[in-house]
Amino acid sequence: MKKQAITLALIVAGTAVFAHGGVKDPDVMNRMMGMSELAKQLKVIGAMAKGETGFDAAASNAALAKMAEEASYIPTLFGPEATDPKSEALPVIWQEFDKFSARARDLQRVTGELAGTIESRADLGAAMKQVGQACGACHSAYRK
Template identity: 70%
Template sequence: MKKQAITMALLLAGTTVLAHSGVKDPDVMNRMMGMSEMARQVKLLGSMAKGETAFDAAAGNKALEKISEEASDIPSLFETRATDPNSEALPVIWETFDRFTGHAQELERVSGALAGTLEARADLAPAMKQVGRACGACHSNFRE
């Protein structure tokens, strides 16, 4: 289960980078940049969880803070119904915007509540599971 949470979080992080090439709409690009920043933070947490980099409680807690901060921006980044052929955002976002923003608020809440709680490498897997679940809930419904 621990491996699944880490793998899911890293997969979510890795796919956003490929989506940026060729994006012309500035609103879509801003959204992608915000999502990519969250992906970088998830990747950092995953790298520490897997032992690829040394555990650093301060960096891990800061990553969770950054995820929470970026998540708080999601509703405003999607207010404009901007599209681009390279965007992975589904039209259902704007059809059920309250539900969509609820997922963003949940990610903000979860990651914000976890920020400051990482004290040891063992704390990473449960934290990543919660963050991954919050990210996945939105991605499974609102992203290609």
């Protein structure tokens, strides 16, 4: 179960991290950079969960706090209905922007509540699962 959760979260974090190469629209670029920052922070935790890097409680809690901050920018970053051939954003985002923004707030809440609670490596699996689900809940509806 724990392993599955970590794999799920790493898939979410790992997909298309560099998809923004060649993007010309600045608004699309900005929101992709925001997403990449989320993926980067999730990877910090994922690497620790897998034992690739040494466990560091302060660093994991800081990564979660950074994710909460980054999640709070999502509605603003996606405010402009910007497009780019490289964008994976689905047009439905701007047809139901309230629902889309609610998914961003879910991620902000989950990461904000987790920040400060990580005390040992054992806490990371459940945290990754919760965060991965919050990313996935939005991606499954709003990303190609």
